[in-house]
Amino acid sequence: MLIVLPPSEGKTRPATGPALDLGSLSSPRLNRTREQLLSALVRLSSTKRAAEILGLGPTQADDIARNTRLHEEPTAPAIEVYTGVLYSELGWVDLHDRAQERGRASVAIASALFGLVRPHDRIPAYRLSGSVTLPRLGTVASRWKPVVPRALTDLAEGELVLDLRSGTYVALGQAPTGSVTMRVLTETGGKRSIVSHSNKATKGRIVRQVLAEDVEAKDADTLADALRDLGWTVEASGPTRLDVILR
Numbered sequence: 001m002l003i004v005l006p007p008s009e010g011k012t013r014p015a016t017g018p019a020l021d022l023g024s025l026s027s028p029r030l031n032r033t034r035e036q037l038l039s040a041l042v043r044l045s046s047t048k049r050a051a052e053i054l055g056l057g058p059t060q061a062d063d064i065a066r067n068t069r070l071h072e073e074p075t076a077p078a079i080e081v082y083t084g085v086l087y088s089e090l091g092w093v094d095l096h097d098r099a100q101e102r103g104r105a106s107v108a109i110a111s112a113l114f115g116l117v118r119p120h121d122r123i124p125a126y127r128l129s130g131s132v133t134l135p136r137l138g139t140v141a142s143r144w145k146p147v148v149p150r151a152l153t154d155l156a157e158g159e160l161v162l163d164l165r166s167g168t169y170v171a172l173g174q175a176p177t178g179s180v181t182m183r184v185l186t187e188t189g190g191k192r193s194i195v196s197h198s199n200k201a202t203k204g205r206i207v208r209q210v211l212a213e214d215v216e217a218k219d220a221d222t223l224a225d226a227l228r229d230l231g232w233t234v235e236a237s238g239p240t241r242l243d244v245i246l247r
Helices: 030-047 049-053 058-067 085-090 097-106 140-144 146-155 196-212 220-228
Strands: 002-005 107-111 116-118 161-163 180-188 191-193 234-238 241-246
Touching: 002 146, 002 196, 030 049, 030 058, 030 116, 030 140, 030 146, 030 180, 049 058, 049 241, 085 196, 116 146, 180 196, 196 241, 220 234, 220 241
Parallel strands: 002 107, 002 161, 161 180, 180 241
Antiparallel strands: 107 116, 180 191, 234 241
16 A cells, blocks of 8 residues: 655754755656756745745745755655654654554655655755746646656555645645545534644554554555554545544
């Protein structure tokens, strides 16, 4: 089973590490687009319009400055660079060795700059959202849509895909037909809604358990059964969509 995660907008800058080497990244078919976006982002970040176009505020000036040095910035495994609620709850560093090994083989992370990366791919901290429109190139999504679907198909190798990306990153390229999506619904007073923090935290915990317990599934039904065995309340809301209910 391939698990596709969203990135985090905030990232941890590696203190040390080698410079970015696109040739070392997984999914080399994405490298041409990676090079185009990397060059465009470095160029944009050197201009006065960078903050406006990237949607960043005055307190994020250091992020923009680092964007201008992405070819020289230190890199670390992507799973250590991405931060935030989902990644905190996934708790990669605390997973046992076999679970991490499974994660390196079965997890992919969506990226506005790199398209898709594996947990072990070394990347720098960068600031670029999937919703950005870059001068001369257009929207980030328009650059990735022609190439990400094939890359996802290659990574899945015919196995089930659990697509946990947010809408912004789903727009970078559709997952293979039959891929399972998941909503996390918080039930209060008989009403259900998506609460952003709970949604991210729950997905992180589920991925952690799936890796730790070596969960495998061939379709939405067997995945739902496996998650129920782990203690989650799961309902099918469509042939390939699961709802995890928090009460």
